[in-house]
Amino acid sequence: MTPLPPDTDPVPPDDTRLRLRLLFGDSAMLGPGKAELLDHIRSAGSISEAGRRMGMSYKRAWSLVAEMNAAFATPLVLSARGGASGGGAVLTDTGAAVLGHYRRLEALLAEQGAADIAAIRALLRDMSGEK
Template sequence: MTQTGPRLRIKLRLEYDSPLILGPGKAELLARIGRLGSISAAAREMGMSYKRAWTLVEEMNTAFADPVIDSARGGAGGGGATVTPTGQQVLAHYRALESLLLDAGAADLMALNALLRPEGSG
């Protein structure tokens, strides 16, 4: 079955009482740091500045009981970053919530999509 009309996407954004907001950008940053082993490489791949990526990492590390990213400064031995077990759990739970919304909410998402004005009209 081919889909016509606009395609609906879910962008999960979790807002906590603390200053933490966990959304698709931070989840993607965690995933890329895990894959690349580097905050700067993950930032580059996402088209974001290192300073911005580091700020997001610090935000998450401060908000959770244990750090989500463990980093080592560069130098002769090189630096690097790893996603901690807590960071892996945060990412896994975030992805599980995204899947839950897509799977359990599929009928509602299709119903909302059907209520949209067709492309090119109006």
């Protein structure tokens, strides 16, 4: 399967959004926020910069990375402290694989579910005049 480019956001037509959240038991979860954080870590090379790009505190970004790293058999993100060598963070092969699988699932659901999403949308009441 061909990987999607970074920051790909498969969205059905119009203003409908599809948000995928995977729950593994009671403790492990992967959803749009963690996937976006992984995307930003990959592009920024920094957990703190990834958090800033998302309007997230440094502590929250690090907490989410620690949560993801603990949930998987091998870490998704490796980091090095700052200082003279500069520090930074990278996705591991596992992190890239998890993110790629998640993005492909989003695309698959958006494509395969488009007719059902449109059918559900057609059943909504008209909210165009509401705030």
